[in-house]
Amino acid sequence: MNRTGCVEVEPFEGACQCGAVRYSVAAGPAKQTVCHCRMCQRATGNAFAPLMEVENTRIDWQGYAKTYQSSNVAERGFCDECGTPVFYRRIGADSTEFMVGTIDTEIDYRPIANHGIESRRGWVLELAGLTEKETFFTEGEQIISHQYEHGG
Ligand SMILES: [Zn+2]
Numbered sequence: 001m002n003r004t005g006c007v008e009v010e011p012f013e014g015a016c017q018c019g020a021v022r023y024s025v026a027a028g029p030a031k032q033t034v035c036h037c038r039m040c041q042r043a044t045g046n047a048f049a050p051l052m053e054v055e056n057t058r059i060d061w062q063g064y065a066k067t068y069q070s071s072n073v074a075e076r077g078f079c080d081e082c083g084t085p086v087f088y089r090r091i092g093a094d095s096t097e098f099m100v101g102t103i104d105t106e107i108d109y110r111p112i113a114n115h116g117i118e119s120r121r122g123w124v125l126e127l128a129g130l131t132e133k134e135t136f137f138t139e140g141e142q143i144i145s146h147q148y149e150h151g152g
């Protein structure tokens, strides 16, 4: 793992939405970047991938993440129960880049770089200027989540 741009992070835990794939990461250096490349868009079904890169030796896996080799140089880990994209990894690399949305622990995520900007969607730059509201619930409606809850 190239340590350039790394910051020290506290231990953190994460999971897919059903909880079949869970992980804990020991404290240490992490590289926080956002990737807008076309492959990350496809792999996440989204506009970009916020990533947290850590060394493999600090990861304790609980549960099996299936992998898909998305190119000659990279594989992507996901839960084959619920489909959540969990990580990106260069083939044979000593580090793993977690999808930040899978992290349970409250972390101070501050990406230091945009990657894959040849595919960055123009509207991403305009998000900060849009109107805002919290998650909408119809009055009296009760949503029962089927997602894994940290510590639950
Ligand atoms: Zn799952």
Ligand SMILES: [Zn+2]
Residues within 6 Å of the ligand: 035, 036, 037, 038, 039, 040, 041, 049, 116
């Ligand atoms: Zn990418």
